[in-house]
Amino acid sequence: TQPRARMSRLESDRFIDYSVLDSNIKRVQERLRRPLTFSEKIVYGHLDNIEDADIRRGESYLKLRPTRIACQDATAQMALIQFMSAGLDSVKVPTTIHCDHLIVAKDGNTADLATATADNEEVYRFLESVCKRYGAGFWKPGAGIIHQIVLENYAYPGGLMIGTDSHTPNAGGLGMAAIGVGGADAVDVMSGLAWELKTPKVIGIHLTGQLSKWASPKDVILKLAGELTVKGATGSIIEYFGDGVESLSCTGMATITNMGAETGATTSMFPYTNSMGAYLAATGRSDIAKAASAWRHTLEADRGAEYDRLINIDLSTLEPSINGPATPDHAIPLSKFKEEIAQSGWQSKVSAGLIGSCTNSSFEDISRVAHLARQALDAGLQPQAPLYLSPGSEATRATLEKAGVLEVFEKSGATLLANACGPCCGSWNRQDIAKGTDNSIVTSYNRNFTGRLDSNPATKIFLTSPETVIAKTFAGDLDFNPATDAIRTPTGAFRFEPPPSIDLPAAGYEEADAGYVAPPADRAQLHVDISPTSDRIQRLQPFGAWPGHDYDDLVILIKVEGKCTTDHITPAGPWFRYRGHLENISNNTLIGAVNAENKKINAVRNVFTGKYDGVPETARDYKVRGQQWVVIAEHNYGEGSSREHAALQPRFLNGVAIIAKSFARIHESNLKKQGMLPLTFVDADAYDRIEASDKISLRGLTKLGPGRAVEMIVTKSDGNTWSTTLAHSFNDEQIGYFKAGSALNLMALADAG
Numbered sequence: 001t002q003p004r005a006r007m008s009r010l011e012s013d014r015f016i017d018y019s020v021l022d023s024n025i026k027r028v029q030e031r032l033r034r035p036l037t038f039s040e041k042i043v044y045g046h047l048d049n050i051e052d053a054d055i056r057r058g059e060s061y062l063k064l065r066p067t068r069i070a071c072q073d074a075t076a077q078m079a080l081i082q083f084m085s086a087g088l089d090s091v092k093v094p095t096t097i098h099c100d101h102l103i104v105a106k107d108g109n110t111a112d113l114a115t116a117t118a119d120n121e122e123v124y125r126f127l128e129s130v131c132k133r134y135g136a137g138f139w140k141p142g143a144g145i146i147h148q149i150v151l152e153n154y155a156y157p158g159g160l161m162i163g164t165d166s167h168t169p170n171a172g173g174l175g176m177a178a179i180g181v182g183g184a185d186a187v188d189v190m191s192g193l194a195w196e197l198k199t200p201k202v203i204g205i206h207l208t209g210q211l212s213k214w215a216s217p218k219d220v221i222l223k224l225a226g227e228l229t230v231k232g233a234t235g236s237i238i239e240y241f242g243d244g245v246e247s248l249s250c251t252g253m254a255t256i257t258n259m260g261a262e263t264g265a266t267t268s269m270f271p272y273t274n275s276m277g278a279y280l281a282a283t284g285r286s287d288i289a290k291a292a293s294a295w296r297h298t299l300e301a302d303r304g305a306e307y308d309r310l311i312n313i314d315l316s317t318l319e320p321s322i323n324g325p326a327t328p329d330h331a332i333p334l335s336k337f338k339e340e341i342a343q344s345g346w347q348s349k350v351s352a353g354l355i356g357s358c359t360n361s362s363f364e365d366i367s368r369v370a371h372l373a374r375q376a377l378d379a380g381l382q383p384q385a386p387l388y389l390s391p392g393s394e395a396t397r398a399t400l401e402k403a404g405v406l407e408v409f410e411k412s413g414a415t416l417l418a419n420a421c422g423p424c425c426g427s428w429n430r431q432d433i434a435k436g437t438d439n440s441i442v443t444s445y446n447r448n449f450t451g452r453l454d455s456n457p458a459t460k461i462f463l464t465s466p467e468t469v470i471a472k473t474f475a476g477d478l479d480f481n482p483a484t485d486a487i488r489t490p491t492g493a494f495r496f497e498p499p500p501s502i503d504l505p506a507a508g509y510e511e512a513d514a515g516y517v518a519p520p521a522d523r524a525q526l527h528v529d530i531s532p533t534s535d536r537i538q539r540l541q542p543f544g545a546w547p548g549h550d551y552d553d554l555v556i557l558i559k560v561e562g563k564c565t566t567d568h569i570t571p572a573g574p575w576f577r578y579r580g581h582l583e584n585i586s587n588n589t590l591i592g593a594v595n596a597e598n599k600k601i602n603a604v605r606n607v608f609t610g611k612y613d614g615v616p617e618t619a620r621d622y623k624v625r626g627q628q629w630v631v632i633a634e635h636n637y638g639e640g641s642s643r644e645h646a647a648l649q650p651r652f653l654n655g656v657a658i659i660a661k662s663f664a665r666i667h668e669s670n671l672k673k674q675g676m677l678p679l680t681f682v683d684a685d686a687y688d689r690i691e692a693s694d695k696i697s698l699r700g701l702t703k704l705g706p707g708r709a710v711e712m713i714v715t716k717s718d719g720n721t722w723s724t725t726l727a728h729s730f731n732d733e734q735i736g737y738f739k740a741g742s743a744l745n746l747m748a749l750a751d752a753g
C-alpha cells in the first residue's frame with residue numbers, strides 16, 4: 001500500500017489521496033491523448049467533470065474542485081459576509097483565515113501588535129466567531145503572513161488551493177497549484193460549488209545550472225518579470241522544469257512562484273523536488289514527503305509535454321537584478337544600475353531598507369541576510385538608513401531567534417516588525433519622511449506601485465533580493481553593488497563576501513501552530529454578532545437584478561488614463577479599516593485613477609452640476625439621482641491584487657460596466673461575480689475618441705452570449721453619434737450572474753428553487 005498522509009498536522013480528519021489524483025490524471029491523459037505538463041496534471045486532476053470537461057488551453061472554462069481555501073483578514077471580511085448570507089451550516093472545503101494585513105507597522109512588533117489588537121478588535125472577533133461557527137481555522141494577528149503559514153502548514157505537492165490574495169501562488173514552491181481569487185470565488189468554493197477557471201496556457205521556464213555568488217531565487221523572478229512584463233503571463237501558468245530546479249530550496253522556489261503574480265500569471269509551479277521533501281520534514285510533515293516521493297511520477301511533467309511558450313534561464317550566469325520604481329517589470333541588472341540611476345534623477349540615498357514579507361522571509365533569506373549584516377557589523381559599520389525586518393510567521397521568527405539569527409538585527413538597530421504584511425500592504429505609519437518628499441526605498445517585497453508602501457507618491461520603491469537590500473542599506477547608497485564595490489571604513493575598505501547557502505534550520509522549525517484556533521466540534525449554538533452601528537462590518541444587501549433591457553445614455557464617471565491597478569480603484573493603507581463595510585469603503589472608489597480629461601486624480605466633472613468633485617462623491621450623486629455609469633480605461637485594468645472590493649464598490653455606487661482595452665484576470669472575474677459588465681474595445685483606438693462628456697449606450701445585452709459582441713453607441717455632447725464593437729469573455733454561467741444581479745443572487749435563487 002502507498003503511504004497515506006494527513007493534509008495538515010492541524011486537521012486530523014483530512015487526507016491526501018494521491019491515488020485518486022493519479023487516476024484522474026490518467027483519465028484525462030486517455031481523453032486528450034497527449035503528454036501533460038505538471039501544472040496541467042494538477043489542475044485537470046481536480047476537475048469536477050473529467051469525462052466531459054472541455055479542455056482547451058487559453059479557450060475553454062474548467063470546473064474545478066479545490067482542496068483548500070485560504071483568506072487574509074482584509075479580503076476575508078467581505079468573503080465571509082457573503083458566505084453567511086448564503087445560509088449554509090459550514091464551509092465545505094478546508095478553509096483558514098489569517099490576520100496579517102491590518103497590523104500597522106510603526107514602533108515594532110510588540111507595540112504594533114497591541115495597537116492592532118485594540119484597533120481591530122471588532123474585526124478580529126467577527127472573523128474568529130465566523131470561523132468557529134462555520135468550521136474554519138483561524139490564525140490570530142501576529143501568527144504570521146497567510147502565504148508563509150500556508151507554506152509551513154497546509155501547502156502540499158499536487159494540491160489545488162484558492163486564496164483571496166494575489167500572492168497565493170507562493171504555495172507553488174511546494175508543488176501546489178495555488179491561485180489567487182476574489183472573495184466571491186472563495187465564497188462559491190466554501191459553499192460547495194465547483195470553481196471555474198479559464199483553462200490556463202502554460203509557459204515553460206527551463207532552468208539549467210545553479211545559482212552562485214550574489215544571485216538568489218528572487219533574481220530568477222525579477223529577471224522573468226522584466227521579460228514577461230506585468231501582463232505577459234496573464235491567463236497562463238508559469239511552470240518550471242529542468243536540471244536547475246533540483247538546485248533550488250523549497251522556500252526559494254516559493255519566492256519565485258510568489259512573485260509570478262507580478263507577471264499576471266494564474267499561478268506558478270515547481271514539480272516535486274528533494275528540497276520540497278526536506279522542507280516538509282523540517283516543518284513536521286515527513287508523511288507528506290514520503291507519500292509525494294512515492295508518487296513522484298505524478299508530480300512532474302510527462303516526457304514530451306508541450307508549452308505555449310518556452311523561456312530558458314541559466315542559473316549559473318544569472319545576474320542579480322533590481323526592479324522599479326513604480327512597476328515590478330522594470331528590471332535592471334545590478335551592474336547596469338549605476339548608469340540608470342545617473343540618468344534617471346532618482347534619489348541615490350537609501351531612505352529605508354525593508355526585508356521580509358511573504359515573498360522573502362524564509363529561514364534561508366533571513367539567515368543569509370544576517371550573515372551579511374554580521375560581516376558589516378564586524379567591520380565597524382552600521383546601516384545607513386532605517387532597517388525593517390518582517391518575519392513571515394511566528395514559527396519562522398521563533399526558529400530564527402533560537403538559531404541566534406535575530407541578534408544580528410538587534411545589533412544593527414533594525415526594527416523588528418510584527419509577523420505580518422505591514423509596509424508591504426501600505427499598513428505603515430512612516431514617521432521619518434514627510435509626504436511628498438522624494439526618496440528611495442529598497443525592499444525585498446514584491447510590489448512597488450506608486451504609494452504602495454508608505455502612501456507617499458514621491459517615494460520610489462525598488463525591489464530586489466534580501467541580500468542586495470541589506471548590502472545597499474549598509475552602504476546607504478542605492479547604486480552600491482556588493483559584487484564590485486567597497487564601503488569605506490575608518491580603517492580602509494570593506495567588501496561583502498557573498499553569503500553561504502543556508503537552507504533549513506538544523507533542528508527543524510519551532511512549533512508551527514502558535515496563534516492557531518481550531519474550530520470547536522460542537523458549533524450549532526454559536527452565533528455571529530454584527531452590530532448595526534458598526535462602521536467596520538456591515539451585512540450585505542443583495543444587488544438588484546439586470547432590468548432585462550439594453551442600457552441607454554449611461555454617463556462616464558471617469559475616463560482613466562494609464563495604469564489603473566486595484567490600488568488605484570480601491571487604495572489600501574487606511575482604507576483597510578473598512579474592508580467589511582461596503583458603504584464606508586466605497587468612499588475611496590477610483591480616487592487613485594488619473595482622469596484623462598484633466599490629468600488629475602480624484603477630480604471628475606459631474607455631468608449634472610458641471611462642477612468638479614471627487615470620484616466617489618460624484619458616483620454617489622449619480623446613484624442618488626438613479627443615474628447609472630461606466631468607466632473607460634486602458635490596458636490591464638484591475639491588475640494588482642485580488643480584492644473584490646474593486647468590483648463591489650463600483651457596483652454599489654451604481655456602475656454597470658467597465659469598458660477597457662484589456663483586463664487583469666482576477667479583476668475581470670470579480671466584476672462578473674458582482675453583476676458588472678467588463679467589456680473590451682475590439683478596436684483599441686476607440687478609447688482615444690471617447691470624451692468624458694460623452695454618453696454611452698450598450699446594445700445587444702438581451703442577446704448576450706458567449707463570444708457575441710456588444711455594440712457601444714457613443715453620443716457626443718452635440719448630439720452626434722458613432723459606434724464601436726465591444727468584446728467580452730462571459731460564458732453562459734457568468735451571463736447568469738449578470739442577469740441575476742450577482743453570482744450570489746444566482747446561488748440564492750438556485751437554493752430557493
Ligand code: F3S
Pocket residue numbers: 100145146147165167357358359420421424425446
Ligand atoms: Fe502581505 Fe505583501 Fe504578501 S501584503 S500577503 S506580505 S504581498
